[in-house]
Amino acid sequence: MCRVPPLSPRTSPTISWKNCINESDPPNLQCGSIQVPVDYGKPHCEHFNLTFARIKTNGISCLGSLVYNPGGPGGAGSDVVFAHVLKGISVWSAELLAQYDLIGLDPRGTGLSNPMKCDPTIWNQRVSMTPQNEEEFNQLVENNKAFSESCRNLTGPIFDFMDTASAAKDMDMVRRALQEDKLNFLGQSYDSQLGSRYAGLFPQNIGRMVLDGITDVSLPGTAQLLIKSNTYESTLNEFFKWCNTTIQCALINQDAPGIFDKLIGTANTNPIPAPGCSPLSEHPCRSDATSEEILTEVQLGLIGFNGTVSFTGWPALSLGILEASKGNATLLSRPIITTPTSSDFSFLGVACFDCKATSISHIDLLLKRQMTSTLSPHTLGATQTYQAQAQCTGWAAPATNTNHALKPKKIAQLPELLLVNSLWDPSTSIVWANLLREQLLSARLVLRKGAGHTSYFAAGETSRAMDGFLLRGELPEQGTTFKS
Known part of the structure; x- marks a missing residue:
């Protein structure tokens, strides 16, 4: 009692x-x-x-x-x-x-x-959030379940609230x-x-x-994804326009949209090496970068136009895209998390309780990606909203704050x-x-x-x-x- x-x-x-x-x-x-x-x-x-x-x-x-x-x-x-x-x-x-x-x-x-608190070793496992078949979808769900159960065990009662x-x-x-x-x-x-x-x-x-x-x-989850994809896409287009007008952009006088699309297409089948990354460095990151990881890092890079407390500005982002297009994705590689209390974990902790995950098969996620790829052809819908919808599938507790x-x-x-x-x-x-x-x-x-x-x-x-x-x-x- x-x-x-x-x-x-x-x-x-x-x-x-x-x-x-x-x-x-x-x-x-x-x-x-x-x-x-x-x-x-x-x-x-x-x-x-x-x-x-x-x-x-x-x-x-x-x-x-x-x-x-x-x-x-x-x-x-x-x-x-x-x-x-x-x-x-x-x-x-x-x-x-x-x-x-x-x-x-x-x-x-x-x-x-x-x-x-969660197990970072589970988080750092490379499991695609864009499954192409039911086997890959089941791998994603199992990883989400294992990760969230580690969070519940390490966090205690607050996890469910x-x-x-x-x-x-x-x-x-x-x-x-x-x-x-x-x-x-x-x-x-x-x-x-x-x-x-x-x-x-x-x-x-x-x-x-x-x-x-x-x-x-x-709004329903699909509408949320559409809005989020559109705002990422429109901001990236502003970034491309900016690149045509300032020497601060490393891509000035080049076809920035074409370079970006080719980079994403290449990394989709062959991850781009990140030779400057090491799991033992002060800021550890992956040794290569996939297209979905690059798209996630680019969205974060667009956050600070002139640089903020937490993010570098657009000049640094343009350099990261240029170097990745030449085969070095160090600046756009996904960080390796070593602490059990990363804010990335609490991001999901809140998101998975506020919004219900509705995907029950790989087809559900595939249809969402087809929608966003059609309407946002550069960014393909690879947003934080999609991340939450994919990673909350199989979460250890149901959403409770959906009204x-x-x-x-x-x-x-x-x-x-x-x-x-x-x-x-x-x-x-x-x-x-x-x-x-x-x-x-x-x-x-x-x-x-x-x-x-x-x-x-x-x-x-x-x-x-x-x-x-x-x-x-x-x-x-x-x-x-x-x-x-």
Whole structure:
């Protein structure tokens, strides 16, 4: 019988504050944790530590706390906080940090919050996500099953409750623990899904909310795949146009689309050697690269147009494509994971609980690839969405958070929100941004006329508009398109 006292709506969890790294941490850096239920359906049973990193404001007029997460799913807000404070990488504006305590949240199963642990040796096995027959499909399913069972065994009870609905309830526990009447939130990428789910559950608790790089998983899986494939393809086409206009592109004055297509075609039958890779190096990677692996790495390479905290920019991507076309895929080789707590693992941990895997044979996946290959001929549908649909087949636990409909009575209670998307984002589509705006009736949608994933870190007009809303409640006109 479970004996842990439940947390009632009238009580708040107590935050345990401590140093994040050691006693030499800067005075404005703290890490806090609270006890929250593993299963909100049984709040009197097992709890775990939900953890977050805080940058204390040095300002005079504090607006309270601003909760932040970079998305993923599986991204840890604490990682971005550490990059800003400990590595000197400027992430948030000085004005924002002068007015808010910045809370870098690690959702359940990520970062410092009971991270999902899995066997990397199973993950590193090369099993194709594009099976050509039933035998290859069964190999994929068996690998997925073995990998997810390793995750369940190593992670513990939280493995079965990594869905976004539970994470949204965790976030309200954080609000209560911080003794904030309202939640102020900046969510990027997949955490726009966390924000919209929170909005659907706790509309009365929202202060100022900005969702940057919109994901909407309310549509069926095939439609999700089509939208994701299209946004990857359109961004890659922008990359090709950019290559024709700047000496920063290693492919300038060359047929970049033709070179790319030939590379993918070649690697489909003969993996491209990656002589600079070694499983024993500081950043281990495979000794060669297949077409599906190259397509995955290229999508990641398109994320940072000018380079971000985590990704190099388009010039580096162009060099990787050029070298791979000449027989050296070192820059586009898939990393070998050596840690049991990779964010790639928690990505699947969330995705497989939020979206139901519907493929029961190799024909199901083949038909999806035929669809995306026809409509996205360069990228062939090799997206993170397809990865999830393929790798969640055979997962050790069924999806539990598949009803993403927002209730009209709840939505009617929402204050004004700000939604942001770039026109050419390889990961989050302007289609999703428009779909979410139609569901969140009080939301304003603004766009950045540019490429790359999310907009706050671009530090341009769009970022300043987000600051304007978070700091002063200033909302741009609906449909405003910023140049930077």
